[in-house]
Amino acid sequence: MEQLNNLKHFNIAQVLECGQVFRFNKDKHNDFILVAGNKKIKICQQADSIIIKNSTPEDISKVWKTYFDLDTNYEDITNILMNKDEHMSKIVQFGEGIRILRQDPWEMLISFIISQNKAIPHIKTCIENICLNYGTPIDSLTHAFPTVNQLMNVTDEQLRECKVGFRAGYIIDATKKVFNGEIDLENIKTMGINEARIELMKIKGVGPKIADCILLFAYNKMDVFPTDVWIKRMIEGLYFNGQDTKLDKIQKFAKEYFGELAGYAQQYLFFYGRENGMFKK
C-alpha cells in the first residue's frame, strides 16, 4: 500500500469514468478496483491524496506513475483549453481531474473492436467474459487480459459465448495479424499518426474511430480526436449550430481548433456529455 500526496488535476472517478478504460469497478466505499496488466489495485482518494492498495514503491515508480500519466503537466493543458471559449471553460473545469491513461496497445485494440456499436456497460461485460475465460488468473475473482497467444487458441464460437456477437471475426483477424507479425504493435510506437492509423486499419473491424481510440489511449498520440456519435453530436451542438455535420469536417475542425491538444479536449467533452445526460438527440 502506497500513498501519493499533493496531486493536482487528478480525480480517480473522472479518470476512470471518462470512457477510456473498461476494467474497473466501484466498491461499497466508493473506492475503485482497477485491473491493468497482471496487477489489480484498489484506489482510495481523499482530496489531493490517493492511496493505492496492493502496490509497492517499485510499482508506483515503474508502473502506476506512467499508467496514470502523473508526469504530465495538466495545468498548462487545462488552461489552454479553458481559454478557447466559454463552452470549453465550463467543460474542462467540470472534468479538471481527468488524465489520459497510458494503456496496453493489445488490450486497447481488442477492447475497442468490441466497443463498436455497443453500450459501455455491455462492453465491460464482454471484456470481463473474455478475461475470465482465457486470461491468466490474478486472484479468485479476476483474470488478466488474455495475451495474444492465449487468444490464438480461442474459436469464433467461444468468442460468441462471451457475447461479442459479430465482432468475433474481427477479434480473430486482429489476433492472427498480431500473432504472425503482419501487424507489429511495438513498431507502431515509432510511426507518425497517419502511418499508424493506416497500419491499425489493416485489421478487420478497425476503422477511423477505433484506430483513433487506440492511438490516443495506448500510443498517446495526443492530437487525434476520436469521433463517435456522441462526440459528433456535442461538436455539432457547440460549434455547428446543431446541424448535421460530416465526420471529416468535424475532424478538421477539431484539429484546427484544439491542435495538439485535441485528444485531451475529446476526453473532457466526452466526460461532460456523459455525466450531464447530453448523449441523446
Next chain:
DNA sequence: CTCCAGGGATCAG
C-alpha cells in the same frame, strides 16, 4: 413492441 448503442464492412448507385 421498437429503438439504439464509444462503428465498420459491404453493397448499391
Next chain:
DNA sequence: CTGATCCATGGA
C-alpha cells in the same frame, strides 16, 4: 466517392 443496410446483444 457517398449513402444505405446489415451486423449480435441487451437495456431503455
